[in-house]
Amino acid sequence: MRNVLIRIEYDGTAFYGWQRQPGRRTVQGELERVLSVLCGGNITIDGTGRTDAGVHALGQCATFSGEFSIPADRIPRAANGLLAENRMKQGDIRILSAEDVPAGFHARKSAVGKTYIYRIYNAKNMPVFLRNYRYNVKKQLNTDAMIKAASFFTGTRDYSSFMTASDDFRGSTVKTVHAVNIREEGRDISIAVTGSGFLYNMVRIMAGTLVDIGTGRIPADRAVEIAAACDRSAAGHTAPAQGLYMAEVYFSTDDLVKGTEKY
Amino acid sequence: MRNVLIRIEYDGTAFYGWQRQPGRRTVQGELERVLSVLCGGNITIDGTGRTDAGVHALGQCATFSGEFSIPADRIPRAANGLLAENRMKQGDIRILSAEDVPAGFHARKSAVGKTYIYRIYNAKNMPVFLRNYRYNVKKQLNTDAMIKAASFFTGTRDYSSFMTASDDFRGSTVKTVHAVNIREEGRDISIAVTGSGFLYNMVRIMAGTLVDIGTGRIPADRAVEIAAACDRSAAGHTAPAQGLYMAEVYFSTDDLVKGTEKY
Numbered sequence: 297m298r299n300v301l302i303r304i305e306y307d308g309t310a311f312y313g314w315q316r317q318p319g320r321r322t323v324q325g326e327l328e329r330v331l332s333v334l335c336g337g338n339i340t341i342d343g344t345g346r347t348d349a350g351v352h353a354l355g356q357c358a359t360f361s362g363e364f365s366i367p368a369d370r371i372p373r374a375a376n377g378l379l380a381e382n383r384m385k386q387g388d389i390r391i392l393s394a395e396d397v398p399a400g401f402h403a404r405k406s407a408v409g410k411t412y413i414y415r416i417y418n419a420k421n422m423p424v425f426l427r428n429y430r431y432n433v434k435k436q437l438n439t440d441a442m443i444k445a446a447s448f449f450t451g452t453r454d455y456s457s458f459m460t461a462s463d464d465f466r467g468s469t470v471k472t473v474h475a476v477n478i479r480e481e482g483r484d485i486s487i488a489v490t491g492s493g494f495l496y497n498m499v500r501i502m503a504g505t506l507v508d509i510g511t512g513r514i515p516a517d518r519a520v521e522i523a524a525a526c527d528r529s530a531a532g533h534t535a536p537a538q539g540l541y542m543a544e545v546y547f548s549t550d551d552l553v554k555g556t557e558k559y
Numbered sequence: 560m561r562n563v564l565i566r567i568e569y570d571g572t573a574f575y576g577w578q579r580q581p582g583r584r585t586v587q588g589e590l591e592r593v594l595s596v597l598c599g600g601n602i603t604i605d606g607t608g609r610t611d612a613g614v615h616a617l618g619q620c621a622t623f624s625g626e627f628s629i630p631a632d633r634i635p636r637a638a639n640g641l642l643a644e645n646r647m648k649q650g651d652i653r654i655l656s657a658e659d660v661p662a663g664f665h666a667r668k669s670a671v672g673k674t675y676i677y678r679i680y681n682a683k684n685m686p687v688f689l690r691n692y693r694y695n696v697k698k699q700l701n702t703d704a705m706i707k708a709a710s711f712f713t714g715t716r717d718y719s720s721f722m723t724a725s726d727d728f729r730g731s732t733v734k735t736v737h738a739v740n741i742r743e744e745g746r747d748i749s750i751a752v753t754g755s756g757f758l759y760n761m762v763r764i765m766a767g768t769l770v771d772i773g774t775g776r777i778p779a780d781r782a783v784e785i786a787a788a789c790d791r792s793a794a795g796h797t798a799p800a801q802g803l804y805m806a807e808v809y810f811s812t813d814d815l816v817k818g819t820e821k822y
Contacts, residue, residue: 307687313640378737384799386695390687424570425615425692432649536647 299361300368301338301397302327302341305547306353307388309428309538314346314356320545323347326389327358330378334371342401342411344545345494350537354413355392357545359403365550368394381498403545409474411543411559414535416485430484431503431539437510439480445519446476446487447507449502456526458502459495460534469495469526474514476502488543488559490552496509500535501528508532563625563631564660565590565604566808569616570651571800572691577609577619586610589620589652591643597634598627607666607673607808608757613800615692617676618655618726620808622666631657667699672737672815674720674757674806679748679797683810692746694802700773702743708772708782709739709750712731712765714740719789721776722758723797732758732789738819739752739765751822762789763798 304327304366312320316328324343331339341358366374371394379387417430418437426432449458456469471493487506489499505522508514514522514532522530543559546552575583579591587606596601605620626776629637631778634657642650668738680693689695692784712721727782734756750769752762771777777785777795785793806822809815 303685307690381690383803384694386685386687386690388687388690390684421653423650424568424650424651427570427649427651427686429642431647538648 297361297399299397299399300394301357301401301403302371303392304353304356304358305390305392306356307428308347308350308352309390311349312351313351314343321513323353323356323389325404326379326387327375327391327519330536331360331371334366334374335362337362343405345542346539347542349542350428351540351542352538353498353542356542357403357407358526359397359401361399368396368474375383375456388453389402391544405546406547408549409490409546409555411488411490411546411555412499413559414487414489414495414499415539415541416487416503416507416535417483418485419483420441425467429539431440431507433507433511436509437485437507438512438516439478439485439510441512441516442487442506442510443478445516446502446506447477448519448523449473449476453523454526455495455498455523457522457524457528457531459528460497460500460501461528462496465496465547471498474513474552477507477556477559486559490556490559492552495498497534500537500540501531501533503535505532507535541552542557560624562622562660562661562662562664562734563634564620564622564664564666565634565657566655567578567616567619567621568635568655569619570655570691571610571613571615573651574612576612576614579605586619586652587621588814589650590654591636594623594634596641597629597637599626600627605666607670608805610803610805611800613691614803614805615801616748617690617806619805620666622660622664624662631659636775642749652804655738663764669810670808671812672753672809673757673816674751674753674809674818675757675762676804676806676822677750677752677762678802678804679750679766679770679798680746681748682746691801694770694798696770696774698774700748700770701775701779702741702748702773704775704779705750705769706741708769708779709741711782711786712736712739712769716786717789718758718761718786720785720787720791720794721761721768723760724763724791725759728759734758734761737815738745738822739817740822741769753819753822755815760797763800764794764796766798766802768795770798
C-alpha cells in the first residue's frame with residue numbers, strides 16, 4: 297500500500313471551493329477524477345485544509361493511498377496534462393510535486409502549521425486583470441498602524457473574535473499564530489499569517505479588521521480589545537475570498553519557523 | 560445630439576468576444592446594457608475593433624450617440640459600479656475614460672491605427688494565475704532570431720500569409736504595419752504590433768510564426784519568404800486567444816508614431 301503526498305497550486309475563481317460536492321466543480325473533485333485515471337482505481341484524497349469558493353492556493357497539500365504503479369515523480373506532468381483546458385491552455389489546478397511518504401503520514405493530521413497570504417491592491421482603481429486575485433481597497437491604508445495592530449493578533453490565545461460562527465463547530469477556539477507579517481510593494485499589500493491552527497474565516501476577518509484599522513474606520517488602539525473580546529462583533533469586516541491564498545503547509549517545526557521569516 | 564467616446568479595459572476570459580449576440584455574454588452587450596441604464600434610453604455602441612472570445616483589451620475604444628444628460632466624466636464611475644460583480648469585487652469590464660467628441664467622430668472610422676500586444680510566458684511551467692493572460696511556451700525561445708524575423712513583418716504590403724480566411728471577407732489584404740516590437744522581461748515576452756489595419760487573426764498568426772521561429776521549428780531565414788508568400792500555409796501556427804491584448808487606439812498620426820516607441 298503506497299501513500300503519496302502532493303503539493304498543489306490552484307486558481308479558486310471557477311471552483312465551488314475545495315470539498316467534493318455532487319454535481320459541482322470542486323478542487324478535490326477534479327483532483328480525484330484525474331488521479332483516479334492515472335492510478336487506475338478510485339482515489340480519494342485528504343487535503344490539509346478546505347478552502348472556500350474563490351480562495352486560491354500556492355501550496356495546498358493532500359495525501360492519498362492505494363495500490364498503483366505510476367512513479368510519484370511522473371504524477372505532476374501526467375495529471376497537469378489531464379487537467380489542461382486544451383492543448384494551448386493549462387488548467388486552473390497544477391500539481392507542483394508528488395512524493396511517496398511513510399504509511400500514516402497525513403496531509404492534515406501530520407501538518408504542524410501553515411501560512412495564508414491575504415493580498416490587497418490599495419489604489420482608487422484596479423486593472424480588471426486583478427479582480428479575481430486581490431481585494432481592491434480604494435482608501436489609502438496606513439500600513440504603519442496595521443503593522444502595529446497586527447502584533448496583537450499573534451500568540452496562543454482565544455481567537456473567537458476572528459471566527460464566523462457555525463452550528464457544527466466543535467473544538468477549541470484557542471489557536472497559536474506565530475506571525476502576522478505585512479509587506480508593501482507599490483500598491484500591493486500582503487498580510488501573511490502563519491499559525492498552527494485556524495478558525496473558520498480567521499484570516500479573512502483578520503485582514504478585514506486590519507483594513508478597517510488602516511483606513512481609520514477602527515481606531516488602531518482598539519486592536520488589543522478586539523483580540524481580547526472573544527466576540528466576532530468586536531472585529532472588522534470579513535475581507536472577500538478572492539484575496540486569500542493558502543501559501544504553504546509545514547510538516548516540521550523547522551519549516552514552520554522558516555515560514556514566519558519567508559512570508 | 561451628443562457623441563461620446565469611451566476607452567475600455569476588459570478581461571476577455573468570460574466573454575463570447577466583443578460583438579453583441581443574443582443570449583450570450585459579450586463585451587458590447589454588457590456595455591450597451593449598462594450605458595442604456597445610465598443614459599435612460601437604448602444605447603448602441605460602435606467599437607474600434609471586434610475582439611474574439613478570450614482576447615483582452617487595455618484600451619479598446621467605442622463611440623455612441625444620443626440625447627442624455629449624464630456628464631461624460633461621470634460615466635466611468637457610474638458604469639463601473641453597475642458592472643461590478645458585488646460590493647467587494649469589480650467587474651471584468653472597466654471604463655477608463657469618457658469624453659464628448661464632435662459629431663461624426665467614430666471609434667472605428669476615425670481611428671488611424673492601433674497597437675496589439677501578444678504576451679508569452681516562456682518557461683517549462685507557468686503559475687495557474689496566468690493561464691488566462693499568457694501563452695505558455697515551454698521551449699526556450701531565441702528572441703534574437705524573433706526580433707530579426709519581425710523586421711520583415713512590417714511596412715505596407717499584402718499580409719494574407721497572416722490571415723485566417725473567411726467567406727465574408729471583402730476588402731484589401733494590403734495593410735501597413737508600422738512596428739513589431741519584441742520585449743523580454745524575465746520569462747515574459749511581449750510582441751507589440753502597431754499598424755493602420757489588421758486582417759482576421761493577423762497578430763495571433765504573426766505571434767505563432769515568431770514563436771515557431773524562436774523555437775527553431777521554422778528556420779529564421781524563412782521570414783522573408785513567409786511574408787512574401789501571401790499564403791496562410793507558409794506561416795506558423797495561430798497563437799491562442801488568451802495572450803492577445805488590444806492595447807491602444809490612435810486617432811492622430813502623432814499618437815500613432817508615439818505608440819510605435821511606447822510599446
